[in-house]
Amino acid sequence: MSPRSSLLKSSVSVFISRHTRDLASLASTNLEDASAPEMAQPSRLNPTPDDYSRSIFADKCTLTVASGSGGHGCVSFLREKYIAAGPANGGDGGSGGNVYIQAVRGTTSLHKLARRGKIRASRGKNGQGKNKGGQKGEDVLIQVPVGTVVRELSRRDPAAEEEERIGDVPSINGETRGQWRRDKWVLYPSSLPSDYATTEFPTLPRLRRSNLASTQSDAPIHLDLSSPMEQPMLLAAGAVGGLGNPHFLTRQNPRPKFATKGEMGLTITLELELKLLADVGFVGLPNAGKSTLLRALSNSRARVGNWEFTTLQPNIGTVVLDNHMGRPILSASRVTGEARTQFTIADIPGLVPDAHLDRGLGLGFLRHIERAKVIALVIDLSNGDATSTLQNIWRELGAFEGLRDMKTNAETESRIVEWKAFSRTTSAATYHDKAMATHDASFMIPPSKMQALPALPLMPISTKPWFIVATKADLIGTRENFDRLKAYLEALSSRAVPHPSGQRNAWNGNLTVIPVSAIQGEGVDRIPEWIVGLLDD
Secondary structure, eight states, rough: HHHHHHHHHHHHHHHHHHHHOOOOOOHHHHHHHHSSSSOOOOOEEEEEEEEOOOOOOOEEEEEEEEEEOOOOOOBOOOOOOTOOOOBBBOOOOOOOOOOEEEEETTOOOOHHHHOOOOOOOOOOOOOBBTTTTOOOOOOOEEEEEEEEEEEEEEEHHHHHHHHHHHHSSETTEEEEEEOTTTTTTOTTTTOGGGSSSSSOOOOOOOOOGGGGGGGOOSSOOEEEESSOSSSSSEEEEEOOOOOOOGGGSSOOOSSEEEEOOOOOOOEEEEEEEESSEEEEEEESTTTHHHHHHHHHHHOOOOOHHHHHHHHSOEEEEESOOOSSSSSSOOOOOOSOBBOOOOOEEEEEEOOOGGGTTTTTTTSSSHHHTEEEEEEEEEETTTTHHHHHHHHHHHHHHHHHHHHHHHHHHHHHHHOOOOOOOOOOOOOOOOOHHHSSSSGGGSOOOOOOGOOOOOOOOOOGGSOOOOEEEEEETTTTOOHHHHHHHHHHHHHHHSSSOTTTTTTOOOOSSSOEEEETTTTTTBBTHHHHHHHHHHHHH
């Protein structure tokens, strides 16, 4: 045999042996995969740990709104052929923009306003020659969720401050002497300072306010926007613009080279707080399945995981009852007669023992429970005795309610009311009447003395309608736990046992428990119907 034939034979034998080993390893791998248990495939209700969307939420914020300042008046003269020194024809400045507020459906958080911090309407344009008035500043519309309470912290009204200053200026022969003020007068651009050395400025025009100022909310502002608004409400009216030089024509000065500047806008610092967070609030222990239940009922992509405290801030989901593309899921109406096409659900972070003592996530999320119309207690049937869990949850809520009552009583007893008589009027007039008086601006709270507002009076938690959603009912061994919980609710409805919160006048209406398997999407169809029934009642 030649050397070339022997080399080819050896190469073939090596290839066959390697191929045989690869087939054997592949067969063993297939056997191991066949013997291994099947892993659950990720789905919408059982997503991977990184399949979620982070929701930004804020139910309280401080916002500073400022109406637009007025534009300056124009100093201009007619320029035409054969007219050496034309008359004054400067236009007036435009008024500043207004600030409006409107409660609308579809928004559930104040985080956008909290991020902005300050909202200012645009300033009015300056006047122009040929008697052209300045353009009005653009208005600003602030849209807030329904159920927002707006309260005033402080305000700065330059017009009221000017009225007070004018009242302190001495007068000669009953008239106030005119004087140069940089913040009030506009001078002709091409003129020299020496031109005004002997100029006697006229008295400043009487302080003017926008016609819309009489329609804005009285001070201090306190608004309860508990229903949708068809028309926006005026918060701060824009300031008026300055006057052009034609307003100052006299025989002694036929060509006035000055005009007035526009007034400064009104600035108000407000505190916005949601009195109503959502129609329904999910309350329960950590890892009880609240976020999974929210995914099963709405299109929310709340974070889901098999560990505690996956939810660190409320997640808001919307359950659509009528998408206007066919027959609605449920037909319901609001108290106002308006058709109910949707309702909102708030997934509130888990409750821990002694939460009313600021343990766990603190008192902040307990405050969110007060802002729900209906409470849905989510209880895990596979985690201990469900009846004891229900009693512990209500015990924490009752203790928190007791602390709120004690705090409210303490604030009421320690509140000091300071009264100061007005120097020129003693009547309890409205803000507009006060502002027109000389010394009536003393009721305003300056920014340096901003005080914290008392807590909002909310409906006690124990008086809200509630029901129970028993999750993980598909697991083995949860039937007995569910039967004991159902028997306890029947005794509670018949008042055979006291309410677990320990509060008087607690709601003991038609109590029910709905068993569901949120991760399988089973049994959740009953929940919207029951919620709508409680909301309508």
